[in-house]
Amino acid sequence: MRVVTVGDNCIDDYEELGISCPTGNSVNVAVHLSRLAVPVSLVSVTGDDDYGEQMLSFLKKHTINLSFFQQKQGNTAITKMALKGTERIHTKYFEGVLENFKLNQSDMEFIAEHDLVHTSFWGKVNHQLPLIKQTGVRIVYDFSVKLENEEVKSILPNVDYAFFSYHQKDSYIEAYMKDAHQLGPRTVIVTLGEKGSIAYNGNRFYEADIVRVPVVNTVGAGDSFIAGYIHGLVNGKSIQECLQSGANIAAKVVQVFNPY
Numbered sequence: 001m002r003v004v005t006v007g008d009n010c011i012d013d014y015e016e017l018g019i020s021c022p023t024g025n026s027v028n029v030a031v032h033l034s035r036l037a038v039p040v041s042l043v044s045v046t047g048d049d050d051y052g053e054q055m056l057s058f059l060k061k062h063t064i065n066l067s068f069f070q071q072k073q074g075n076t077a078i079t080k081m082a083l084k085g086t087e088r089i090h091t092k093y094f095e096g097v098l099e100n101f102k103l104n105q106s107d108m109e110f111i112a113e114h115d116l117v118h119t120s121f122w123g124k125v126n127h128q129l130p131l132i133k134q135t136g137v138r139i140v141y142d143f144s145v146k147l148e149n150e151e152v153k154s155i156l157p158n159v160d161y162a163f164f165s166y167h168q169k170d171s172y173i174e175a176y177m178k179d180a181h182q183l184g185p186r187t188v189i190v191t192l193g194e195k196g197s198i199a200y201n202g203n204r205f206y207e208a209d210i211v212r213v214p215v216v217n218t219v220g221a222g223d224s225f226i227a228g229y230i231h232g233l234v235n236g237k238s239i240q241e242c243l244q245s246g247a248n249i250a251a252k253v254v255q256v257f258n259p260y
Contacts, residue, residue, distance in 0.1 A: 001115040001234045004041040004137075005030040005124025008098060010077035011051045017083070020051070022058040024077070025120040025142055025223055032227030032249060034062040038234050041114065043107055047076035062162035068110050072097045072136050097219045112137060116230060121146050129158035142226060147176060156183035161233070163226055164190045169198055174205065187239060191225055197243050208243035211251035224253040 009024035026044055033040040041062050046052040048071055051196065055076060060143055075096035082089045101124045103111070108128075111117055112135035119125055120142035132139060141159040143152060154164060162185040166173050167193060170252070177188045177200040189199045199206040228249030232242030 001232060002039045002041070002113070003033055003116045003118065003234065004043060004062065004111050004114040005063050006035075006043045006103070006111065006117055006125055007101075008077065008120065009042075009044045010079050010093075010098070011045060011054065011057060011242065012079050012081045014081045020054070022055045022232045023079075025122060026077055026118070027055075027059070028223035029118050029230070030059075030064050031062055032224050033230060034064050036169055036227070036231045036249075038231055041068065041110070043068045043103070043111065045070040045072055045097050045101050047074045049074065049075055051076035051078060055221055068107055096146045098124065108132070108135070111135065116140055116233065118142070118226065120144070121149075121151075126151065129155060130148075140230060142220065142222065152180075154185060155252045156185060160186045161185060161229075162188045163222075163229075164188070165222055166190050166192055168195055169207070173198070174200075177205075189229065189243070189246065191222055191246075197225070197246065199239050199243055200238060206239045206243060208247055209241065211247050212254050213251045215254045221250045225250040 002111040005026035007026045009027045011020050012023045013020045026042055030040050030042045046055045054070055056071060077096045077098040078094045079090055080092040082091055106186060108131060111132060114137055117132060117137050118140040121144055129139065138160040139158060140161045141164045145165045146152060147164055162180055165169055173190055180188045181200055181202050187199055188200045189197065191197045194210055196207060225246035228246035229242045232245040237245065
């Protein structure tokens with residue numbers, strides 16, 4: 001099965017530490033899938049500045065199809081970051097050339113050649129999801145913590161696997177998952193930080209614990225979990241096995257500084 005990730009990419013700039021690293025939902029998921037030997041493509045745009053060169057140089061070190069990854073004149077998206085313990089803090093965001101990112105007909109035709117497409121709330125393609133859905137490609141979508149955002153209900157009918165982030169298993173999140181499932185997704189998955197993850201497929205709930213390891217940095221944990229879940233999907237695994245696959249990959253990421 002072929003997977004394509006679509007949408008945001010940026011450079012996380014930790015000025016206080018003098019460190020910058022290529023990242024973004026689409027980048028993180030693509031990198032993890034490439035390391036898991038899943039055929040993966042990336043559709044996005046970066047700038048022609050030094051940060052853009054850093055992004056391209058990094059991506060070319062991985063087995064990722066970049067034929068529809070563009071480099072345009074202008075600034076690469078940058079997120080200014082700070083660390084508080086092991087938690088990441090976003091201080092400022094500059095969107096750069098990503099501001100005007102939109103899928104054209106060639107992009108759509110390329111995406112249609114894949115089996116799964118991953119994007120996110122920041123992927124810039126929410127309004128084009130119905131067109132992607134019409135191609136028959138299954139859509140994996142990361143809503144992150146945007147559970148109560150007004151756009152969620154209009155996005156869910158175009159999503160096959162909906163991922164959310166929350167802090168615990170309780171009656172609120174269980175009811176939320178049931179309501180979300182009724183709007184269209186095959187499976188609704190919620191990561192709960194150190195409390196594991198849960199999934200709902202319309203028939204029952206599934207639960208998985210985290211893999212307990214020393215934590216250096218939580219940045220990228222959600223993206224790595226999704227990549228692990230997709231790896232399970234690609235290999236025909238059950239929901240329970242997909243949750244565990246996600247936990248296994250996330251455990252590797254939180255032990256290192258970079259998000260992959």
